[in-house]
Amino acid sequence: MVDSISSSCETKDDWAPIELSTWRVFRDKAWVTQKVFEHRLPGSGTDADPYLVEWLPCDVRNPMNFSQRRKWTLAWIGAFTVFGVSFSSSGDTGGILSQMVEWGLSNTLALLPISFFVLGFAIGPVFWAPLSEIYGRQAIFLLTYVTYTVFDAGCIGAQTITQLVVLRFIAGLCGSAQLTNSGGIIADMFSAAERGKAQSVFACAPFMGPVLGPVVGGYLGLPLSWRWIHVLITCLATCLLFAGSIIPETYAPVLLQHRARALSKRTGKVYVTRLDHLQGPKSLPAILKIALARPWVLLFKEPIVLIMSTYMAIFYGTMYMFFGAFPIVFEELRGWSQGVSGLAFFGQTVGMAFALLYMRWENTRYVRIADASPHGRAPAEARLLPCMIAAIATPIGLFLFAWTNGKTMPWILPVIGSGIFGFGNVLLSLGCVNYLIDAYVIYAASVMAATAMLRSVLGATFPLFTATMYNHLGIHWASSIPAFLALICMPFPFIFARYGAAIRSQCEYAAEAQKALDEMLKTSGEGENITDLELIQEEAKLDLDRRTTVKTVHTIAV
Structure with a gap:
């Protein structure tokens, strides 16, 4: 495969279109050409003032x-x-x-x-x-x-x-x-x-x-x-x-590190990436310390993260609970074979496919809102419409499954109920993920780690008590438990859609993320053009400010 750079760059005068083969892109992480070598970089190439490596235009x-x-x-x-x-x-x-x-x-x-x-x-x-x-x-x-x-x-x-x-x-x-x-x-x-x-x-x-x-x-x-x-x-x-x-x-920071090392080796001068210059030397234990601690801090200090992560985790656990519930409902009660019983899962597959189709329209709607926004970036709460649809659809689907899964009812009804749940499950997950990423911007990676941990823990534990729950409560009431949980969680997307911005302004990490985003919007002008590398660099600046503040306070105290 031979590929060229994005069409938006092909008309730029400062970079002629270059074709790179798949093998070249795979093998060459630094890509140091004469154009890269001659590009003027900030700095003087010394240990005290190294050249700061960054992407060239296009x-x-x-x-x-x-x-x-x-x-x-x-x-x-x-x-x-x-x-x-x-x-x-x-x-x-x-x-x-x-x-x-x-x-x-x-x-x-x-x-x-x-x-x-x-x-x-x-x-x-x-x-x-x-x-x-x-x-x-x-x-x-x-x-x-x-x-x-x-x-x-x-x-x-x-x-x-x-x-x-x-x-x-x-x-x-x-x-x-x-x-x-x-x-x-x-x-x-x-x-x-x-x-x-x-x-x-x-x-x-x-x-x-x-x-x-x-x-x-x-x-x-x-x-x-x-x-x-x-x-x-x-x-x-x-x-x-x-x-x-x-x-x-x-991953842009790693690619730029390869380029910095290649340039340093070629010239004998000191090249570092702008991110490394901001962060300073970083060790694996220090990175793991942040990676292990920050998700838990966000989970328990930020109510939006806790509520939305719990919401997603309940649905994820319910999906895995069905692995124990479907054999009971379709094999034990209806006498289906193991293979035919597995076909009942196609209901969720169809529901998820409809969710994907909906998300294509949803992305168009979001882009329209972003284009109409002052800085070209929609507020985080604009991401919540899929969650609101899911909040209504999933209890309906789960209750339909719960009260039509008896052997006297047509088999298609619980399958339809599970399909509606599958539709809502995907919409909720995509809506919540996009909302949390937009709300926490520079802390999005830690927020995603928190949601993944909670979601997977419930996904691992729900199947283990499914058989016991169905034996003690019966198929109808046991199947209704996740439906009631979905009903309890239903107001949250609507509350955050109405009051989310005010709630975020009172939360430490969310407010800090919004402040960082506002600063970047002032300099970039176009919110949708802010790259992940810029977000990582902004997070590094905040961490540097914190370290400086701590050192200053410590010095004053001494």
Whole structure:
């Protein structure tokens, strides 16, 4: 594949269009040309005043300037790598009966491999996200996806439930890197105005995978064995590993670090990136300390983060609860086979597909609002319309599923109910994610880590008590519990749509993020053109101001 820089740059006089092959983009992270070498940079090239490396206008190696074809190719590959991991999270459901027979397990114990795999989703991103800031997206993808594939292959030969649980947990831990890595790749390449469509493609993968896993696993595990499900998962992971291997490095700070080192080696002078100059030397323990602490601080100090993260986590847990509920409703009560029972999950798949179609219109609506805004950037609360639709749709779908899932009712009714829930689940997730990113801007990565941890913990625990809950409460009332939880949460999107700006102004991190955004809008003029690199640099400035303030206070105190 040969590609050229974005068409918006081709007419610029300061950069002639250059074609880069896929291999060149993949291999050459620095891309030091004569044009780069001759470009005037701030600084004098000494230790005290180093040259500050930054992107050239319409820089061909800047991922923001990739052509639309290349951007969307990489976005789809990233989405499929996420799909592969999320498919693996639920594919094991088709082998539950086979495992119960082989090892003499209860239903709850047989669900442990699924729960521990999803538990890895809660722990992994906290470490993989900061590591990608040091070593880049590309290195983390290759390391984690290879490891994920190897441990999933190891599940084929597991001889005990303990071995399977351990192997699945490590596979989930490594596979979870794609949940943050692929989303980061999209943020690296697409502007805020473009990101809505790309994000909807990526964000649907973590939901489509889990609902399709039981369908395929049900038919594969029924006539054969649960081990054949892992053969399929391993083959899928291997194919996606080769496909994902063509994804180049896209994280701007890492790319600029490579360029700075290349220029320093070539000239003998001192080159550093503007971000590194602001941050100073950073160690892995220091980065991990922030990565581990800040998500919890945001989760418990910022009410918007806590409420919206809990809202998403309840729906995510409900989706995984259905893995234990559907066999009870459709196999035990209606007498369906395991394979046919898995087909009931197609209801959610159809609902999610409709949500994707809606989000295409939603992105157009948001762009219109942004264009009409003073700085070309819509307020964060403009992202909440999908959440408001989801807040109404999901209780309807869940109550419909709960009170029509008896064997005397037509089977299509609970399937439709689950489809409405699937529609609302995707809308809520996309709406909340976009809202939290726009509301917290420079702290978006930490906010996403907080939501991922809470969501995955509930996704891991909900399946474990599903069978007990259904046995004690019955199918109707047990199915109604998530419906009542959705009903309790229903007012929140409407409250934040009306009072969100006022609430954010009273929250420490949200107010700080808004202040930083306002400063950037004054200098850039166009809000939708603010890049993630500029946001990272603004966060570094705030951290530098904090360190300076602390040192000043300490000096005065002494």
